[in-house]
Amino acid sequence: MTLSAWAQWSAFIIFAIISIAGALGMATTMSMFRSGIFLMGSFFGVAGLFILLLADLLALLQVMMYIGGMLVMILFMVMFSHDPGGSMMAGMKMSPIENFFSLGIPPEEMEEMEEMEEMDMSGMSMTTPVKMHAAVIGLITGIGLVALLLLRPVWPVVSTLPAPDSARKVGTLLMSKYMMAFEGAGLLILIGIFGAVLMARAGRFAEKPGRDARVAHEDPPAPIDRKPLAPDHPPVGEVPEMEVPEAHGD
């Protein structure tokens, strides 16, 4: 079953706008957490385009790998960063597009504004000082690619529909023709896990700051100063108050 041309175009435009606006928001907002959320929107948009291209397995892979896996890792690492919410940068001078995507971030109240003015504000910014050069290079890249696409003569487009069970085809191909690539990817993941664990653990240079080995140390624990116990029996004449639980009648 194929959709009508109108429905295809509207779905395409919606997903393209979602993916491009998400990527643009990721690149320009001042808040890193918001960047991660924008990136999730962009991944969803691209997954929608995959479905529109009848690559349903890849759309599923996109959602599961990128959004389920990598984005969680990214948001975990955002917590380590300096000023993840962007409130320190929100009061700074921004270009209009950065202003649009950082809308609603409350700027942090700074008490000594005069002292802050004298400080080097370039160390606080989210972007490097070469931001304008980067914007120009990105713009040139985009314009160049789009121009090349528009000037290019048409590709030999065939109009056959792909088979409806793409997962079966991909699985068969992965297990027969691309067996070595499959095994290589598995080996790569294994080596990657080893490398990540090896880098993140405390190793031989445990005396270096930041790589302290978490070992049980030999010092005896500090003595506990304990008060002598209260006498077992209260002095005569004082009846300790006891809470009698209220009996509930049936």
Place this chain on the structure above:
Amino acid sequence: MAIPLTAYLIVAAVLFAIGVYAVMAQRSAVMILMGIEVLLNAVGLNIVAFWRYVGPGDYSAQIFLIIIVTVGAVEMGIGLAIMMLLYRNRQSVQVDMFKDLNG
């Protein structure tokens, strides 16, 4: 097939340009990794669009994309481990704090 192939390729080109900007302009290593993800997404969109319009019978394109996603995941894991190490050594993940690593 109402939508021409060029429309998808233009979306991918715009995504690629935004990714290039993000990789070059961002200061934090996490943001640079996010930019790389956008670049990989643009490449994947290109691959799938060409598969659909030029050779829909050959599923090698989808396997190519699966391998790209796998390599991207490994790269992300290693990159975040390096960042964790740098953070523990210098309490910063901003890449221009590490100019002395420049060979």
